[in-house]
Amino acid sequence: MKKVTSDRNLWVYLTSFFLYNFARVLPHAVLTVILLDKGMSIGEIAIIQSFFMVAVLLFEFPSGILTDTWSEKKIYLLALALLAVSYCLIMGSHSFVVLCLSWFIYGISSASISSSLETFFLRKYRNNETLIKRFNVRFNNTDLISGLVGGGLGSFIYAYLENALYIISIVLIIVSAALIVLFFRGDERVSVGELTSLKTILAELRSIKSPSLYRSIFLLAVFQIIMQLFFQFWQVLFLDAGINKKQFGLFYVVFQIIALFSNWIFGRVSFKHHQVSLVVLMAALLIGGIYFNQGTGLFVVLICLFLLPFNIYSNQLQLDIQRESPTTAVASVVSFAGTCGSVVSMLFLWIVGLLDHFQTFNVVAIEATLVFLVISLGAYYGSRLRTK
Template sequence: MIQQKHQKFYFYSLFFGEFARTLPHAVLTIILVNKGIALDQIALIQMFYMIAVIITELPSGFISDIYNRKIVYISSIIIAMIAYGIIFVASSLKMLALAWFIYGASSALHSGTLDVSFTQLYQNNAKQLQRFIAQMRILLSTAAMIGGFIGGKIFSHIDNSLYLVSLIFYFIALFITIIYIPDQQSNKNDSKQSTSFIEIKENLLKILQSPILLSVFILIGLIQLFLQPFYLYWQVIFLNNHGTINMLGVVYILFRISNIMGSWFFKHIEQKISHMIPLLIGIIIIIITFLIKTNIYIIIIQFILIIIVTTIYNNQLEYILRKTVNPKVLGTIHAISNTISRLFSLTILYITSIFIKTINIETTLFLLTTTFATLSLFILYRNQNQIKKE
């Protein structure tokens, strides 16, 4: 049975897994181009990843809730290793698209597994749950920052073999999970599994009828109006404000540090719905400043501020979801939330592609971000009393 003492081993596994995953990220486009993939084909490959996540997210969450979350977590690591192995040896568009589809399935399986088990431990202790979410986010950002930086540095020496290094660290994460994290108490006979299935179904139907949960789903989806265009086009905004290409790597590191700072602030502030409203107002104020042409130092400060604020806000949404939902169905609810978020993301990317044909990127980001913040303010103001009760 998973206990609090096992959290450190979960964090070790999570760190090495995220390090392995992000090791090629800083040079991913270069790797694919070196394999003969055109830029428009890279977008096609990424679509296979997104499709896989949407298809497998909900079933994976349901399976995780009914059976053994450790087994599902281990499966996600093994499937990621298969995907990275294919990427290492493949050079054709079809095989790389297949690899990205498998990689997407791995990402879907990964969410709502062991993290839900620890949420179940801490759900009755708001401070511990808040601390767990913050530590997990800080750890993931740190691992991604280190992985991306090291991957970018050693790529010129080992080229595509970077994926072999990733496989080694994935294996370390797998080893830690198998040896040091115990199995959950699982239902081993059919009658108990049937009872578990019926119980989960009843709890799930009850929860999905909650207007508060629907509001949280919408809020999590709406933040994509900022996240998708911002992370897709921040380089262009930076270069438009007199930034240089050789500084992009430094800015990427600052992004990760800003994520860590946002999670740190989240960890140390009291969680109240009333605190989310000034955060959204702050986002609107900061995004207005993006319309003003400035120098690289001001734009970097703007980037840091908006990432810190949105990270705090995003963590608060995650906290509300984990705090209010029955842990027996949290994996499934988390999967539903992620699926809705992915669908929002696809729609927003399409809208963004239409906008930038007629208006500049800064104005596009301003319009989408203010829409997100305004709608979110309306939903929070309308439902804040009900969310407090939940």
Template sequence: MIKTKDKNLITYLLSYFLYNTARVLPHAILTVLLLDKGMIVSQIALIQSFYMIAGLLFEFPSGILTDLWSEKRMYQLALICLFFSYLAIWLSNKFVFLCGAWFIYGLSSAAISGSLEIYFLRQYQNNDHKIRRFNVAYNYATLSSALIGGGIGSFIYAAIKIHIYIVALGILLLALLLITFFFRGNSLKPPAKQTNLIAEIKTIKNNTKLIFSVLQMAIYQIVAQLFFQFWQVMFLHKTFSSSYFGLFYVYFQIIALISNYLFNKMTGSKRHFLTISLITLFLLLALQVTSPLLFIICFTLFLFPFNIYNTQLFVDIEAASPPKVLSSIVSFSGTISSIISMLTLWLISGLNNLLNFKQMCIAITILFFGLSTFLLSVKARKNVK
């Protein structure tokens, strides 16, 4: 007989798989879709900025609300927000309404970042092995759903255009019903513990290990934004046709799945400096080579440590966080990372006016390596393990 805890985990992972499949379904064609709605490039950039604004405003407050309220309710709220966001995108061609839709999308992302995932991490607190196993299972659900949703999204859009959002809405509704009727966990906090929440948060300033992990995650966003926002430009500079970008998206998800498997098999010390060095080395090599084949090889070798380092940092933050305020810490880390992400994009915009694209990428990569190395050296001097 399956235990209630195991049933809850299976229910959550299945619901999250459906949620993420629906979320990424239109991702491969978002820019094309907005162009079809009559938007121009400057309007598209402004529309998408509302997602980031919502994240900056609400990610940390959503974590505190989760600690005071309920992980399940926050998860349901996130799905409902995404449902209405996608409904607005499906129904409207107006610039103002689309800005609002992307803002609600940002609210959904902020709400889900510290929701039911935290419910399970609280149970596994102080057990690094269980935290690692949960993160691996969570990553498999995330990556496999992204692989499926991203892989079929462009084909669905080619067949039914804007009505791809009807498919996404149906999947979201199924995910919401699944978690509402089959998840039996009671995640409400006793009132006596709620009154101590602020005091618990204040103790974080003395948690040096957690502070360094949050800062490492923030600095990681420098190279993450370079990859996520500009990989298509990198491939165009290496003479790849944009018609292959859908296949490359699927390829990236497969590499992420393999990276997750390798992380699960890794044992021993964390070797942060080695991972950072490999990320920097292979990305710089990819930028320098002229052969498309060598570029693909170097870029693939870059993605393995890139994905592994990201997962390790999440595990470090979760393992070092006090159980009572875990959701608040995860959301706080997300807020700091969002700020660094926005600053990085502004820096890239400025550097791109002074340097060519390749030189700008090299400068950003070196900045990531320099700041990461400096932080690790300070961490070593303070003897933080």
């Protein structure tokens, strides 16, 4: 019976997460276009999006501790409610200040959901790399397929409904929450009286002495340079390459298909000792794509190839952190890693907003990629020297 309940909880969660992520990404394929249509400049867009990072920075670690000491289910539902509020504000406003506020609330939602019900299942697998990787592959597939469908449809829906696109998202968020309320059978730690005290969590965090865990957290933070560069500004890169914005929905679908393929490879091949190769390949392909952006075909091919090591590397870093985290404090460690990443993301977006006044965006993108490459390789080779 316990296995049946556990499986049911997993599928209820994955279904709810599918609807949540579908709703969340529905505007993403045209997000920059939406903000441009609201009268925002590239610099203002960078500042608006940085408020998302500020919120994640402030709330991700506290939300992880709250999850470890309270309830994964309640934190998940709170995250859904905050996302709905954020999308209501975006839908109804053309104000720079209100849009900054909406992205801030969106950031609180993202900070909360990243360490909520996903942690419920990671805790069950108790550092078993095989089970964690299997769960991650299922979770990633759900994330990517919902993103593919939602992002792909979003650009077409926006062409007819414009900001009313957010109404669809809000309705789906409500349905996602209802599934958890009605069918997810509780927080296991609450039901068996195994809530962990804040004092115990903090003591567990202070006792961590794993150099490889700290290195993985640092590398995930540095990886945000490339992640933010691509996810926040790929539409700018494509516009500079002369690609029509009407094709962005198609490219969004292609990106998700590549991510699914990357996840399929990751589920079958171990990349535990190939991170350096992934970093070098990723940087080379991205710089090549940016440099040759006037040859549209070559630009598209290089960017699509870049996404293979990009997605695999991201999955491997997350797996390393989850596998090495203490079971009783897994949400706190994952949240701490997210907080470190948010610091880098926030600084990067602010720097982009500043450099936008002095350099072309393509130059900034190449500089950022080189910084990522140098710091990542320094961290890998530096840790190897220390262990010799």
